[in-house]
Amino acid sequence: MSNSSSVEIGKQRAAHQAVDDYINSECKVVGIGSGSTVVYAVERILQRPELKDIIYVPTSFQSKLLIVEGGLTMGSIEQYPDIDVTIDGADEVDSQLNVIKGGGACQFQEKLVAEAAKKFVIIADYRKKSSQLGTEWTKGVPVEVVPIAYKSVMKSIENLSQKPLKSTLRMAINKAGPVVTDNGNFVIDAHFGGIEDPAQLLREMKLLTGVYEVGLFCNMAEIAYFGEADGSVNTLTL
Numbered sequence: 001m002s003n004s005s006s007v008e009i010g011k012q013r014a015a016h017q018a019v020d021d022y023i024n025s026e027c028k029v030v031g032i033g034s035g036s037t038v039v040y041a042v043e044r045i046l047q048r049p050e051l052k053d054i055i056y057v058p059t060s061f062q063s064k065l066l067i068v069e070g071g072l073t074m075g076s077i078e079q080y081p082d083i084d085v086t087i088d089g090a091d092e093v094d095s096q097l098n099v100i101k102g103g104g105a106c107q108f109q110e111k112l113v114a115e116a117a118k119k120f121v122i123i124a125d126y127r128k129k130s131s132q133l134g135t136e137w138t139k140g141v142p143v144e145v146v147p148i149a150y151k152s153v154m155k156s157i158e159n160l161s162q163k164p165l166k167s168t169l170r171m172a173i174n175k176a177g178p179v180v181t182d183n184g185n186f187v188i189d190a191h192f193g194g195i196e197d198p199a200q201l202l203r204e205m206k207l208l209t210g211v212y213e214v215g216l217f218c219n220m221a222e223i224a225y226f227g228e229a230d231g232s233v234n235t236l237t238l
């Protein structure tokens with residue numbers, strides 16, 4: 001099997017198992033994360049007709065499309081601030097269930113919908129497992145910033161207790177200029193190498209003026225499902 005097909009199978013198996021374990025007809029409201037792994041979670045939801053009556057809360061434009069095109073009922077976080085379960089992908093997950101998210105620039109709405117949920121479930125392929133954040137996912141910590149503040153946030157990041165190796169403004173592909181998020185903001189990717197204390201870094205970055213949301217999710221996930229290269233699924237809980 002090629003690497004890319006074992007990755008896709010890993011994503012699909014992890015997503016299907018998480019849906020089967022965590023979403024049932026007792027659930028009233030379910031949060032739907034963003035990214036390529038979540039596509040398989042929605043695929044599984046659509047295979048189970050008893051899950052059709054649930055309200056699904058999106059975390060991005062992409063996730064809205066998945067819900068609408070699947071013919072599922074969509075609700076907003078304002079209408080449904082209490083969510084039973086949110087299922088979402090990850091860029092990197094450490095052994096303490098700290099997570100880097102935002103590779104697709106969706107971390108703000110993802111965090112909002114994850115925090116509203118009683119249970120936050122991560123689904124990922126085997127490449128996302130890590131002993132220390134920043135060592136497997138080497139594209140940096142995604143930091144969503146208000147556009148006029150991007151330079152000053154980049155400067156302020158230099159003074160954090162763990163200094164970044166570099167930080168870059170994320171540029172768009174097939175459009176001149178920066179990536180613009182679903183909230184009209186920019187994204188800085190802050191590279192730290194191995195992150196010594198993710199929760200501390202998160203606290204410090206959240207205090208910087210102009211920072212909208214940071215793609216570090218600490219003490220939030222109750223479980224992570226990893227689809228392995230051999231087709232099996234492993235879980236991580238604390």
Ligand SMILES: O=C[C@H](O)[C@H](O)[C@H](O)COP(=O)(O)O
Pocket residue numbers: 033034035036037038088089090091100101102103104105106107110
């Ligand atoms: O902004 C994007 C999200 O945080 C995604 O959940 C994350 O990047 C993982 O995406 P994928 O499932 O495509 O690896």
